[in-house]
Amino acid sequence: MTSTEIRQQFLAFFQSKGHLIVPSAPLVAKNDPTLLFNNSGMAQFKDFFLGNGTPPSKRIADTQKCLRVSGKHNDLEDVGFDTYHHTMFEMLGNWSFGDYFKKEALAWSWELLTKVYKLPKERIYVSVFEGDAKDGVPFDQEAFDIWKAIVGEERIILGNKKDNFWEMGETGPCGPCSEIHIDLRNQDEVDRIPGKSLVNADHPQVVEIWNNVFMQFERMADGSLVSLPSKHVDTGMGFERLCMAIQGKQSNYDTDVFQGSIQHLAKKSGIAYGQDQWTDIAMRVIADHIRAIAFSISDGQLPSNAKAGYVIRRILRRAVRYGYTYLGFKEPFMHELIPLLAQQFSGVFDELISQEAFVAKVIYEEEVSFLRTLSTGLVRLDKLMEETQAKGTQILTGEDVFELNDTYGFPVDLTALIAREKGMDIDEPGFQQALNAQKNRSRKDAGASAEDWVNLFDSDEISFVGYDHTTWTTRVVKYQKVQNKAGIQYKIVLESTPFYAESGGQVGDSGFLYFKKSGKRIAISDTKKENDLIVHWTTDSSIEELAQEEEVVAQIDESRRNAITSHHSSTHLMQAALQQILGKHVAQKGSLVNEQLLRFDFSHFQKVTDEELKQIEDMVNTKIAANIPLVEERNVPISLAKDKGAMALFGEKYGDFVRVITFDPTYSVELCGGTHVKSTGEIALFKILSESSVATGVRRIEAVTSQKAFDLLNQQANQLDQIIELLKAPKDIVKAVASLIEQNSSLQKTIAQYQANEIKLLKAELTQQILGKGELLYLIQQVAVPQADALKNLAFDLSNEHQNLFCLLVAEIDGKASLALAISKELVASKSLDAGKIIRDLAKEVQGGGGGQAFLATAGGQNPQGIPQVIKLAQQFI
Numbered sequence: 001m002t003s004t005e006i007r008q009q010f011l012a013f014f015q016s017k018g019h020l021i022v023p024s025a026p027l028v029a030k031n032d033p034t035l036l037f038n039n040s041g042m043a044q045f046k047d048f049f050l051g052n053g054t055p056p057s058k059r060i061a062d063t064q065k066c067l068r069v070s071g072k073h074n075d076l077e078d079v080g081f082d083t084y085h086h087t088m089f090e091m092l093g094n095w096s097f098g099d100y101f102k103k104e105a106l107a108w109s110w111e112l113l114t115k116v117y118k119l120p121k122e123r124i125y126v127s128v129f130e131g132d133a134k135d136g137v138p139f140d141q142e143a144f145d146i147w148k149a150i151v152g153e154e155r156i157i158l159g160n161k162k163d164n165f166w167e168m169g170e171t172g173p174c175g176p177c178s179e180i181h182i183d184l185r186n187q188d189e190v191d192r193i194p195g196k197s198l199v200n201a202d203h204p205q206v207v208e209i210w211n212n213v214f215m216q217f218e219r220m221a222d223g224s225l226v227s228l229p230s231k232h233v234d235t236g237m238g239f240e241r242l243c244m245a246i247q248g249k250q251s252n253y254d255t256d257v258f259q260g261s262i263q264h265l266a267k268k269s270g271i272a273y274g275q276d277q278w279t280d281i282a283m284r285v286i287a288d289h290i291r292a293i294a295f296s297i298s299d300g301q302l303p304s305n306a307k308a309g310y311v312i313r314r315i316l317r318r319a320v321r322y323g324y325t326y327l328g329f330k331e332p333f334m335h336e337l338i339p340l341l342a343q344q345f346s347g348v349f350d351e352l353i354s355q356e357a358f359v360a361k362v363i364y365e366e367e368v369s370f371l372r373t374l375s376t377g378l379v380r381l382d383k384l385m386e387e388t389q390a391k392g393t394q395i396l397t398g399e400d401v402f403e404l405n406d407t408y409g410f411p412v413d414l415t416a417l418i419a420r421e422k423g424m425d426i427d428e429p430g431f432q433q434a435l436n437a438q439k440n441r442s443r444k445d446a447g448a449s450a451e452d453w454v455n456l457f458d459s460d461e462i463s464f465v466g467y468d469h470t471t472w473t474t475r476v477v478k479y480q481k482v483q484n485k486a487g488i489q490y491k492i493v494l495e496s497t498p499f500y501a502e503s504g505g506q507v508g509d510s511g512f513l514y515f516k517k518s519g520k521r522i523a524i525s526d527t528k529k530e531n532d533l534i535v536h537w538t539t540d541s542s543i544e545e546l547a548q549e550e551e552v553v554a555q556i557d558e559s560r561r562n563a564i565t566s567h568h569s570s571t572h573l574m575q576a577a578l579q580q581i582l583g584k585h586v587a588q589k590g591s592l593v594n595e596q597l598l599r600f601d602f603s604h605f606q607k608v609t610d611e612e613l614k615q616i617e618d619m620v621n622t623k624i625a626a627n628i629p630l631v632e633e634r635n636v637p638i639s640l641a642k643d644k645g646a647m648a649l650f651g652e653k654y655g656d657f658v659r660v661i662t663f664d665p666t667y668s669v670e671l672c673g674g675t676h677v678k679s680t681g682e683i684a685l686f687k688i689l690s691e692s693s694v695a696t697g698v699r700r701i702e703a704v705t706s707q708k709a710f711d712l713l714n715q716q717a718n719q720l721d722q723i724i725e726l727l728k729a730p731k732d733i734v735k736a737v738a739s740l741i742e743q744n745s746s747l748q749k750t751i752a753q754y755q756a757n758e759i760k761l762l763k764a765e766l767t768q769q770i771l772g773k774g775e776l777l778y779l780i781q782q783v784a785v786p787q788a789d790a791l792k793n794l795a796f797d798l799s800n801e802h803q804n805l806f807c808l809l810v811a812e813i814d815g816k817a818s819l820a821l822a823i824s825k826e827l828v829a830s831k832s833l834d835a836g837k838i839i840r841d842l843a844k845e846v847q848g849g850g851g852g853q854a855f856l857a858t859a860g861g862q863n864p865q866g867i868p869q870v871i872k873l874a875q876q877f878i
């Protein structure tokens with residue numbers, strides 16, 4: 001069975017059991033402050049378990065792109081070394097939200113594995129939670145009895161809290177789980193050692209393939225467990241491991257999921273896979289990492305220097321170095337795998353094939369830039385390791401690791417990895433110290449803490465009314481006190497709110513909450529989405545008492561919102577203009593919309609020319625003048641929205657229903673959750689501020705609209721008025737400025753000529769004053785020249801024209817002392833002189849410093865009064 005069929009059968013099986021099949025959420029976690037990347041199938045459904053929001057169906061199944069390279073789940077170190085952990089992998093999952101529970105879930109997993117996939121029953125083991133007295137959770141008798149009836153007692157293993165109790169995080173939903181393991185060893189080995197004893201023992205062929213989690217409890221901040229009102233099922237099966245089992249392989253990399261890439265690498269390097277431990281590891285690492293990189297980029301996360309972007313850069317550099325060291329790839333090679341992957345995942349994760357060229361280009365540029373320093377960095381690291389070992393230790397110092405990071409772009413984990421290959425280690429805390437010392441900033445959210453939410457009443461529906469209202473009477477559902485770097489803050493959830501929570505690039509609203517009974521008000525500084533909640537932020541602790549009040553009027557800062565809205569609608573108008581003027585390849589790569597400006601990042605490979613920018617600006621302003629009415633459609637099925645031609649926005653997670661924003665169906669149709677003007681005339685004016693590059697193949701335009709655009713034009717007009725006045729109101733101002741520039745440059749030329757003449761004369765004069773003879777000529781003089789450069793050239797020319805000349809020229813230029821020392825080559829050699837050293841000593845007399853080469857050096861100093869002393873010292877030196 002091919003991997004494509006295996007995936008299809010999983011989805012078809014659960015569809016036949018009444019499950020709704022949904023697409024994978026993007027790899028890059030959005031709206032979730034606790035996660036950088038999606039690391040499990042349940043991440044996108046977290047809210048449903050917490051009781052915030054209602055799932056589109058009580059039964060859901062999908063395949064989710066997961067990345068386990070940071071935070072609580074980090075498998076990076078094992079990837080490539082073992083054969084069953086990946087950075088990015090697909091997690092097949094089925095969910096019950098308060099619907100079926102253990103009995104159905106376990107029976108179905110058994111049916112799918114043994115009836116549909118026909119995996120051998122005698123090779124399967126299951127685990128059940130043994131209970132934990134300290135936590136007060138009992139043995140999972142229910143799961144035990146169910147399995148006993150299906151597989152028999154002898155195939156059940158009891159597991160402890162570490163293996164068989166699943167928790168989402170420090171707090172939140174949790175419960176016992178039941179894992180399914182499979183023994184893929186050959187019969188001889190199975191006969192020798194029973195599989196049961198190898199379960200959970202890190203044996204590469206006795207692996208966990210599926211985990212069924214039963215969410216029954218919620219973990220509170222004080223550590224206690226509370227029963228959930230309704231119970232849920234959350235399962236996750238590793239797709240690549242499943243393929244290994246069904247295709248009868250002993251390594252995930254031997255399946256058709258990875259063989260395409262591996263064979264490409266084998267052919268390119270001329271080294272067969274399976275020949276050597278290290279070249280095999282390299283091929284596995286590359287075949288694995290390229291998937292994580294490609295899917296992160298196609299989900300909108302570009303490699304960069306911070307946070308999620310740096311995680312991607314690190315993974316990429318790790319792979320490049322394996323290719324370089326073990327497969328002899330000295331030129332970019334990773335990007336060549338993209339067409340292969342795009343093809344392989346078309347129809348599953350189409351975001352790659354639709355951005356194939358872009359993704360390949362970004363990777364190519366990253367490779368080029370890292371390969372530039374890689375070889376020198378590796379030489380340096382070798383040397384550092386040798387020196388370290390010579391000192392009798394096996395641990396590279398924090399400073400060494402920092403140097404490699406800072407100068408050669410070696411991520412810390414890469415240095416650690418290479419060190420480990422030599423049996424060495426790194427001083428990671430030392431590195432952190434070195435890093436902190438340089439940047440002098442500690443990690444941002446260290447010491448952040450949060451108390452439990454204070455619930456005032458239960459609310460099923462938390463709604464946003466801000467598309468239609470700016471003021472709204474409602475109640476506080478809950479609030480939470482949090483402490484972070486910024487101090488103590490409060491998060492407030494309202495039953496319904498006009499405050500727009502930051503998303504899709506649009507910043508959150510600010511405003512006030514008025515409490516009717518007490519007449520008090522508190523300021524809301526920002527509004528953010530947290531999972532699916534709309535969270536209002538304040539620093540005002542009076543919320544602790546006011547929250548109890550029955551009625552609160554939520555009012556947003558309307559003029560700020562209007563400015564934001566105008567920038568958002570203009571972003572849509574501009575995106576459409578970009579597509580028409582630059583081409584269909586333009587896709588959104590990032591967006592920011594606030595009250596000051598709009599910023600839009602998009603894929604495009606060249607600089608946008610001034611002419612194009614003007615066309616774009618004109619087109620947008622024409623659409624504004626046409627006063628096109630907004631057509632806003634809420635709750636449109638996603639398929640219908642796509643038919644209308646809506647361009648999917650960047651990295652958003654869409655439910656089955658979306659909001660479609662149209663300004664003229666032939667011009668701009670977008671899926672968008674933001675706020676918009678009722679008709680484009682409200683925008684009044686659009687003005688581009690700048691165009692620049694943000695990353696390989698990504699351009700950025702910043703623009704302003706409405707009042708901000710008028711302010712800009714007014715400011716420019718004012719400046720123009722001032723210029724006209726300064727130039728005494730000429731008839732044609734442009735001509736006047738042009739002729740001014742021309743005059744200026746011709747004057748400069750004349751001056752330069754005069755100066756050159758003067759220097760010639762000065763040189764002739766100075767030549768007369770050279771003293772000494774034969775082996776040592778010298779000239780020590782204060783002269784009058786306009787620039788330090790002239791001084792240097794003069795000294796240098798003289799020392800070239802005369803053998804054995806020591807020429808020190810000193811001048812006072814703009815109230816400062818300038819020194820130039822040139823020594824003829826012969827003299828440098830015969831007396832081993834060093835002009836750089838000499839001038840540094842002399843410069844002390846004028847409170848300055850300088851340097852240069854042995855035959856030519858310059859210096860400057862604050863104190864020209866010291867010049868006579870400089871000359872005296874130099875004469876003494878001679």
Ligand code: ATP
Binds near residue numbers: 068089240241
């Ligand atoms: P393991 O102990 O093997 O690391 P896990 O306990 O971390 O697995 P879960 O968090 O329960 O795994 O995830 C569910 C399933 O996802 C696992 O049963 C496994 O098949 C798969 N899986 C987990 N981590 C990886 C990974 N890094 N690469 C590939 N598949 C994985």
Ligand code: MG
Binds near residue numbers: 073075
């Ligand atoms: Mg794990």
